[in-house]
Amino acid sequence: MADHEGARLFREAWIAGVHAHFPGEPKPGYVAPWEDTPAWEREAAGAVYAQVRQLFDVSGGRAARLSSEQKGRFVATCWTAQMFRHFADPKPGYVADWADLPEWQRKTDVAVFASIEESLS
Numbered sequence: 001m002a003d004h005e006g007a008r009l010f011r012e013a014w015i016a017g018v019h020a021h022f023p024g025e026p027k028p029g030y031v032a033p034w035e036d037t038p039a040w041e042r043e044a045a046g047a048v049y050a051q052v053r054q055l056f057d058v059s060g061g062r063a064a065r066l067s068s069e070q071k072g073r074f075v076a077t078c079w080t081a082q083m084f085r086h087f088a089d090p091k092p093g094y095v096a097d098w099a100d101l102p103e104w105q106r107k108t109d110v111a112v113f114a115s116i117e118e119s120l121s
Contacts, residue, residue: 009049016115052117071109
């Protein structure tokens with residue numbers, strides 16, 4: 001899969017996760033379609049997709065054995081690194097530790113990993 005396709009897969013998985021797990025009505029930016037997603041966010045999505053793909057490569061596919069929480073933490077950590085890359089002083093919520101993320105976001109990160117994992121099969 002090309003990196004831009006991986007970025008789009010990441011975004012679509014994120015939107016699906018938000019719809020499934022967000023309590024109430026999500027902010028429009030959380031579920032904006034690909035065409036309306038800012039360039040920095042598309043780039044960040046592609047980078048995280050590539051990092052998950054690389055995790056499978058370097059683990060010989062054994063990353064599938066990670067727990068759901070470990071998978072979600074990996075996505076969250078990769079995303080946090082992208083926030084530091086794209087913003088000189090990111091909002092605290094953009095770089096919150098796993099334990100400080102809302103439950104809907106943790107579940108969404110797990111779902112994102114699962115979607116990427118499925119695409120690699």
